[in-house]
Amino acid sequence: MAVAPQRHLPYGRQEIDDDDVAAVVEALRSDWLTTGPRVDEFERALAEVAGAAEAVAVSNGTAALHAAYHALGIGPGDEVVLPPITFAATANAVLYVGATPVFADVDPDTLLLDPAAAAAAITKRTAAVVAVDYAGQPAEYGALRELCDRAGVLLVSDACHSIGGDLDGAPVGSLADASCFSFHPVKHVTTGEGGAVVTADPEIAARARRFRNHGIDSDHRSRAAAGAWFYEQVELGFNYRLSDLQCALGTSQLRRLPAWIERRRALAARYDELLTELDGVEPLAVRPGVGHAYHLYVVQVDGQRDAVFSALRADGIGANVHYVPVHLHPYYRERLGTRAGQFPVAENAYTRLLSLPLFPAMDDADVDRVVDALAAAL
16 A cells, blocks of 8 residues: 655745735725835834834845845945855845945854954944844844944844844844844745834834835825825935735734744754754754744754755755855855855854754644654764
């Protein structure tokens, strides 16, 4: 008798329910498909989750980084310090505003930006330090804030992995001068594609709003409410708007974020428990006081990481690798002259990194299956 194949487990997956569908259908039947009231509603809900005064919804997480850097006044001649273990967009957006990315190594246990390495990378040209909440763990914001205040530079949070997390009870989104979220389908909350900048500073938010709308000082809805047509472009911006359809989906999704975070933490705890019995696999450390959001469950494996990756994939388990260190990408080697050997902690970790499946619809048996397959692969 043939054995039914086991279902494919991706490393991450969105979860859409009937309430989400109904919210989008309601928006489709409304008078506003973009720049309408659902954008404001989503921004208010997001600001509350983030513990921030302002939230500015944009078209994706990369647009959020670009808008944040612009709104903070970062530009040509400036340097921005950031870790090499991140998606390339963190550094790409620095180049978009004409500034220069400067990499600083990571902590070997957490792969978060090492404050001492960041301090050593700061120069007279440094405008900001960007902390990346890798895998969903908030960075060392206390030490980084002290460092930035002492150096007179801005602190930015790439929180695209960590919405719903916290540090010593303070929510992610309230820990930096500006924080950036992503709403890609593999993230905690999805709008299809989408992102946001959150901040306590209304002027930063105002600049980000202009930037997402071509640099124009008003949008269609505000002009309609005022019974006016006149507008002015006051700076160079982009079309980074997020539609009402997407914001309706995002608002519906945010209502389930606490339950999803709880489930992600439970799945991670099961991984932690099972992996203690498995030699050759080391989960990332979690710092005290951290409310981990667990966008990813990342381990470092001994031996042939690529062979383990291939074996898991062959078994229907969508393992992944996050990330190739940015300074090793050909573009950055050519553009900035970066090279292997500059950031040994990040580079050593990269050869061992493996992301295991983690999303709320998984059950405990799925985790058991992944760990059994990992043991066999090792």
